[in-house]
Amino acid sequence: MNRFFLGFALTAGIAATACTSTTGGAGADTTGGDGASGPQPHFASLYADYFNKCGQCHAPGAVGATSTTEKSLDFSTQATAYATLSGNASGLTGNQAGCNGVAFIVKDKPASSLVLAVLDSATRSAIALTATPSCDTNAISDMALKVGTQPSAEFIGALKTWIQNGALND
Numbered sequence: 455m456n457r458f459f460l461g462f463a464l465t466a467g468i469a470a471t472a473c474t475s476t477t478g479g480a481g482a483d484t485t486g487g488d489g490a491s492g493p494q495p496h497f498a499s500l501y502a503d504y505f506n507k508c509g510q511c512h513a514p515g516a517v518g519a520t521s522t523t524e525k526s527l528d529f530s531t532q533a534t535a536y537a538t539l540s541g542n543a544s545g546l547t548g549n550q551a552g553c554n555g556v557a558f559i560v561k562d563k564p565a566s567s568l569v570l571a572v573l574d575s576a577t578r579s580a581i582a583l584t585a586t587p588s589c590d591t592n593a594i595s596d597m598a599l600k601v602g603t604q605p606s607a608e609f610i611g612a613l614k615t616w617i618q619n620g621a622l623n624d
């Protein structure tokens with residue numbers, strides 16, 4: 455009897471946790487990864503497809519965070535991800551310190567956006583930020599390496615188009 459009840463309580467608990475952690479409060483129809491056509495140039499789709507993985511390290515109390523992890527970003531939910539991506543990098547040390555104060559997104563300019571540069575080597579090698587020249591290819595880390603899986607070419611394409619279109623919270 456007790457064992458049965460415990461099993462039931464555990465299952466219910468896990469189901470409830472899964473529910474709250476995956477949808478990020480953004481609405482059930484925004485998990486773009488399920489669609490037949492892959493990542494779309496909309497933030498909900500980009501978050502569902504790949505950006506949610508960044509929360510392993512970039513979130514308050516994240517298991518993967520260390521003292522050197524960039525400190526502005528919070529990928530816990532789609533809402534915190536969008537809000538913090540609208541700001542600037544902080545807390546970077548050593549080689550990466552040259553990117554402190556740099557905007558993650560420069561609207562309409564994918565080639566100048568740090569969030570694209572950390573995932574796309576072509577953007578990383580060509581980046582030239584006039585106000586912060588020290589945030590160059592040597593100062594920008596490869597975040598796909600940190601995630602452990604590469605974003606798809608479709609994701610990179612959708613991310614570029616999304617920035618080009620003004621990086622709306624859509």
Ligand code: HEC
Nearest residue numbers: 508510511518522523524550553572593594595597600601
């Ligand atoms: C395993 C932990 C981990 C994961 C996962 C991770 N990051 Fe990071 N991130 C770091 C650390 C640590 C730094 C500080 C720079 C360094 O040590 O390379 C950093 C730095 C950054 C920076 C500043 C880049 C620079 O070097 O100037 C950006 C932007 C960033 N991360 C975005 C992301 C995005 C977007 C994702 C998901 C695609 C992601 N990170 C996933 C740990 C992580």
